[in-house]
Amino acid sequence: MFFCYNIDCARNIPNNYCIEEIIMLKRITALFLALALCLLNAACAAGGATGESVASEPETDASSTASPTFPQESGGSSEAAAEPQPDRVALADEPVATRGEDSVSVLDFTYQFFNIDNQYRSYIGMGVMDLEAQQPGTLASAQEDALTYAKEFTLLHKEALSKGAALTEEEIAQLKTFVDTEVETQGGEQAFLNAYMFTPEQFFELMQRYQLVSNYYQDCLEAIIIPEEELRAAYDESAGTYDQVTVRHVLIQPYDPATATAPEEGREAVTDEEAAAKADDILAQLNGGADMTALAAEHSEDPGSKDSGGLYTFGMGQMVAEFEGWSFDSARKEGDTGIVKSTHGYHVMQFVSRTGYEEALPAIESELKTAKFDADHTAIDEAISAEDWVINEEVMQKPFAQ
Numbered sequence: 001m002f003f004c005y006n007i008d009c010a011r012n013i014p015n016n017y018c019i020e021e022i023i024m025l026k027r028i029t030a031l032f033l034a035l036a037l038c039l040l041n042a043a044c045a046a047g048g049a050t051g052e053s054v055a056s057e058p059e060t061d062a063s064s065t066a067s068p069t070f071p072q073e074s075g076g077s078s079e080a081a082a083e084p085q086p087d088r089v090a091l092a093d094e095p096v097a098t099r100g101e102d103s104v105s106v107l108d109f110t111y112q113f114f115n116i117d118n119q120y121r122s123y124i125g126m127g128v129m130d131l132e133a134q135q136p137g138t139l140a141s142a143q144e145d146a147l148t149y150a151k152e153f154t155l156l157h158k159e160a161l162s163k164g165a166a167l168t169e170e171e172i173a174q175l176k177t178f179v180d181t182e183v184e185t186q187g188g189e190q191a192f193l194n195a196y197m198f199t200p201e202q203f204f205e206l207m208q209r210y211q212l213v214s215n216y217y218q219d220c221l222e223a224i225i226i227p228e229e230e231l232r233a234a235y236d237e238s239a240g241t242y243d244q245v246t247v248r249h250v251l252i253q254p255y256d257p258a259t260a261t262a263p264e265e266g267r268e269a270v271t272d273e274e275a276a277a278k279a280d281d282i283l284a285q286l287n288g289g290a291d292m293t294a295l296a297a298e299h300s301e302d303p304g305s306k307d308s309g310g311l312y313t314f315g316m317g318q319m320v321a322e323f324e325g326w327s328f329d330s331a332r333k334e335g336d337t338g339i340v341k342s343t344h345g346y347h348v349m350q351f352v353s354r355t356g357y358e359e360a361l362p363a364i365e366s367e368l369k370t371a372k373f374d375a376d377h378t379a380i381d382e383a384i385s386a387e388d389w390v391i392n393e394e395v396m397q398k399p400f401a402q
Helices: 030-048 106-124 128-134 138-162 169-186 189-196 200-223 228-237 272-287 292-299 321-327 357-375 378-384 393-400
Strands: 095-099 102-105 245-252 311-314 337-342 345-354
Touching: 095 106, 095 138, 095 393, 102 106, 102 138, 106 128, 106 138, 106 200, 106 393, 128 138, 138 200, 138 378, 169 189, 169 200, 189 200, 200 357, 228 357, 245 272, 245 292, 245 321, 272 292, 272 337, 272 345, 321 337, 321 345, 357 378
Parallel strands: none
Antiparallel strands: 095 102, 245 311, 245 345, 337 345
């Protein structure tokens, strides 16, 4: 899970991030492959929406791997990135890793690295190369992940072909139209290569293969039937982790001179005792028939919810313990009210609803099907982690040398 700061005065989200957690520590599942095409399509659409190429980082020494160039999302603000860049040269389709008859293309490796780089940018606004300067080893870690993902794709693609998987003529035509349109949007084949590191032909082949694996994976999942008793047992054993609760709250924050925490502008500073008394008064108004939305708008000091009537919908592990504990109490029912004291202050609470088995069913079924697929493909896991892969380091660095 990726952690980020959130201003909501109830959420329990640390103000830090762990680079290793941005990319899942466990090996990538086939589910990522089902999404991979969508990710790249979205990246292309973002670049093509303005008719501009994806910006590149400043040119670097081809012998250096510490800060190589790599495609970035459009809209970069650095002056160096805005300078004209030399035309890229198409990558040759060479093996970056081999094991017996299995061969991983540098094009698949590059594509997977592109996706990882986009994940970094999406989560923290910085690419792999930017982070490498701050945290040496980020690049090597991303390359290792990309190679792992490319291995898995190669092996799943091989399996899909062996099972007779194939794209329809309509699917192929749609992909070809997409590529042709993107080439036109970019301003020609060289501009396309500059933007995405692939020639239109390479990109078209990549999209076909990834679409094929995506289709194969989805077909495998659809063929898996999870018995009702297993679904119900998974929910019952989850201790509510699939559930979502919806509550409203009004936050009253005491002013503690010792920490010099000033109250919101325009609000009077109050001691802990005064804050507690004010919360009691608001609760009495609520229980007397006052509208919670109006009370939140008038009194709440939570900027993350006061303008929405104090409303939050969340699952376990997303809020501070006291707030979550009250909300997920198994005896809680619609309309319940109360006061919760947390590190943020006093929360005047109103319970709205909680989801149950029916709402959780799609997520449970998807999770169990994915687990079943993974269990049926342990041979691929073993092949990925085998020690007899021959890695061509020279080929691996070619995408970063221009």
